[in-house]
Each structure stands twice: as structure tokens, then as C-alpha cells.
Amino acid sequence: MLTVTVPDQTLRDRLADLPVDLHTWDLASADGAPDGAVDLVVMPFMAPASTLGVLDGLPVRAVQSQALGYDHVADVLAPDVAFANAAGVHEAATAEHTLALVLAAQRDLPRFVGEQVTGDWDQRFAPGLVGRTVVLVGVGGVGEEIRRRLVPFDVEVVRVASHARTDGLGPVHGVDELADLVPGADVLVLAVPLNGGTRHLADGRLLAAMRPGALVVNVGRGPVVDTDALLAAVRDGRVRAALDVVDPEPLPADHPLRTTPGVLLTPHVAGRTTTMTDRVVALLRTQIEHLAAGDPLDHLVDLRRA
Known part of the structure; x- marks a missing residue:
């Protein structure tokens, strides 16, 4: 037995x-x-x-x-x-949460929720998702589930993996092309495991190459993003961030990621x-x-x- x-x-x-x-x-x-x-x-x-x-x-x-x-x-x-x-x-649940983060950030929901309490009624425009370009890093189980959920939103999905190739869905770019791809991205989604090749994949140089106001979404592992570089980029108004994973984790109560405008956080709950x-x-x-x-x-x- x-x-x-x-x-x-x-x-x-x-x-x-x-x-x-x-x-x-x-x-x-x-x-x-x-x-x-x-x-x-x-x-x-x-x-x-x-x-x-x-x-x-x-x-x-x-x-x-x-x-x-x-x-x-x-x-x-x-x-x-x-x-x-x-x-x-966890793949489907993680993809579901990823879309929730993207939509919440692109439709400015955190600020609207805050204004529900303060009594403000600001009918401003939000970036939205329709017609946007999403660079999706990771084509494994999670990445594919994210791609499937993005397609109905009328977005262009640019897929990136460790090596360039072509599959039944079309081209997959190599990660060595990422710096050339992010200037055209409205949303960058990171859905990769942590290893020697992905640690600080989103570093200061990559973030500086992104389109002003673009959204960085991390549902892979916290150290895939250089936290200090991301904080600097968000504070400068160059990018926004929606993160389910962070570095360090758990995030200290007084960490500046918690209070920096332009950052949406969830506590590593995508699969829960x-x-x-x-x-x-x-x-x-x-x-x-x-x-x-x-x-x-x-x-x-x-x-x-x-």
C-alpha cells in the first residue's frame, strides 16, 4: 500500500x-x-x-x-x-486575475473606488484596453491562458519567450528582442518563472524604453522586476504597475510600493x-x-x- x-x-x-x-x-x-x-x-x-x-x-x-x-x-x-x-x-485562475489587474488599471478603477468614498464625481477618460498592444512575456500554461482571455478584448498580443520560434498561432519573439518590442507596448505582462535568465528582466533599462504611461503587470515572480527601478519609473510618471507578485515578499507594511500613485497591488493571490x-x-x-x-x-x- x-x-x-x-x-x-x-x-x-x-x-x-x-x-x-x-x-x-x-x-x-x-x-x-x-x-x-x-x-x-x-x-x-x-x-x-x-x-x-x-x-x-x-x-x-x-x-x-x-x-x-x-x-x-x-x-x-x-x-x-x-x-x-x-x-x-492555477493557470486559468492566474490568467483571470491578470485580466482583472489589467482592466482595473486601464479603466482607472482604484481611483474611482476611492472617489466613491470621497464623494468626487470625476468623469475623466481612462486608457482602456480595446485597440491596445500587449507584450506578453511567457507562452507556457499561464501565458497561453492569458492570451486566450486577451484576444476577445480586441488587442494586439505580441508573444515573447526564451527563444524565437513560430507555432500554430504565429510568431513568438525571443526575449532578446524584448527591448525592441516594449516601446510599442501599452501593456507589458510578465508571466514567467524565476530563473537566472528572468531575474530583473524588467530592469531600469527596459522600463526606460517603454512608452510613457504604459502598464507593467507582473504575475510571475517578484524578482522578475527590479523593484527599485520600477519605483523610480512609476514615481517619474514613466510607467504604471499592477503587481500580484513583488520583491520583497511579503511586502513590508511601510514599503513605498504600497503608497506610490500608479501602483496597484494584490498579495500573491492570483491562484487563490x-x-x-x-x-x-x-x-x-x-x-x-x-x-x-x-x-x-x-x-x-x-x-x-x-
Whole structure:
């Protein structure tokens, strides 16, 4: 019988019908580990990679994350332990949140909401989204879901990935072309994982090349944007920002990003919908079936290339 650990009682209850030896373990300490070998350890949602340090030396076969990101996991997890991310769980919800950020910023909703309280009635024009050009960096699961949701808004979507290519939807530009693309962008959406090639991808030089008043949206990882450079650009009125991820994170209560006009913030909640658990449970059931059949897990991450 397979031994599986889950981080909370909700998941344990939802998987209780499966023929596995099921344990609740939040990875807070090694003391909570079940005796003997563990076939699958499910991480707590949004737990940092450092959480996996508790597995060092324990007989664990595989780890399943409830998140898409896997930055720093290779630094902590033993190379003989398989690691799978939660592909298929968060892409649609993240894309939905991305569109909410874009629309809120482009229609000036934060200021209108504030004026609802102050009593102002300012019928000003807002940039809007129709007819705009969106440069979308990231063509993976999240990026594709964002693209699909942007198309009905009558925008031009310019896709960017690590390498230039052409697929069934048309051209994909290489990231080395980004500096030449952003001067024509009304909105820049960053939907990429964090790695050596994406850290501070949006730096001072890139932001300076953007069209005045353009919107920078980050739903990837906070360090994809150089925070100091972004703050300077927003304060100078060169760009605006709508961010679900920031650096540092969590954002200190007194951080200037919170109070700088032109910045819209949400606290890394793009994937947090009340239907998320349903998708996590479906993924876990599939993964457990794979393990029972001796098949590889879905969505395995090659940490050697992470």
C-alpha cells in the first residue's frame, strides 16, 4: 500500500476513500513524518522551497507541490526525489486575475473606488484596453491562458519567450528582442518563472524604453522586476504597475510600493480561488493512480535545469 502525506485535514478528508496509507504532515518538523518510506509528500500550498529541508535523509520517493513555481527547490531537495509541480491547477485562475489587474488599471478603477468614498464625481477618460498592444512575456500554461482571455478584448498580443520560434498561432519573439518590442507596448505582462535568465528582466533599462504611461503587470515572480527601478519609473510618471507578485515578499507594511500613485497591488493571490482545492484533489488522485501503477508522475520538473 502506498504511503501518502498531505499537509492539512481538508485534503485528507477529500482523499480518504483511496486505498492508501494517508497521513497529515505539514512538514513543520521531521517529527511529524510517518514511520518507514513515504511514496508521496504533498507540500503545503505556497510553502517556500526551504520547507523541503525537513525531508533530508528521510526515505521519500516523490514530492508534489500545490504551486506552479519551483525556484530554489533544486537547492534543497535530494536529487533522487522526484518533484512535480501543480500544472493544470492555477493557470486559468492566474490568467483571470491578470485580466482583472489589467482592466482595473486601464479603466482607472482604484481611483474611482476611492472617489466613491470621497464623494468626487470625476468623469475623466481612462486608457482602456480595446485597440491596445500587449507584450506578453511567457507562452507556457499561464501565458497561453492569458492570451486566450486577451484576444476577445480586441488587442494586439505580441508573444515573447526564451527563444524565437513560430507555432500554430504565429510568431513568438525571443526575449532578446524584448527591448525592441516594449516601446510599442501599452501593456507589458510578465508571466514567467524565476530563473537566472528572468531575474530583473524588467530592469531600469527596459522600463526606460517603454512608452510613457504604459502598464507593467507582473504575475510571475517578484524578482522578475527590479523593484527599485520600477519605483523610480512609476514615481517619474514613466510607467504604471499592477503587481500580484513583488520583491520583497511579503511586502513590508511601510514599503513605498504600497503608497506610490500608479501602483496597484494584490498579495500573491492570483491562484487563490475557492475552487482551487477541487483541482488540487483531482491532480492528487491522478498522481496516486500513477504511483500505484508504477507510472511516472505527471508534471515532473527536471530540477537539474531549473
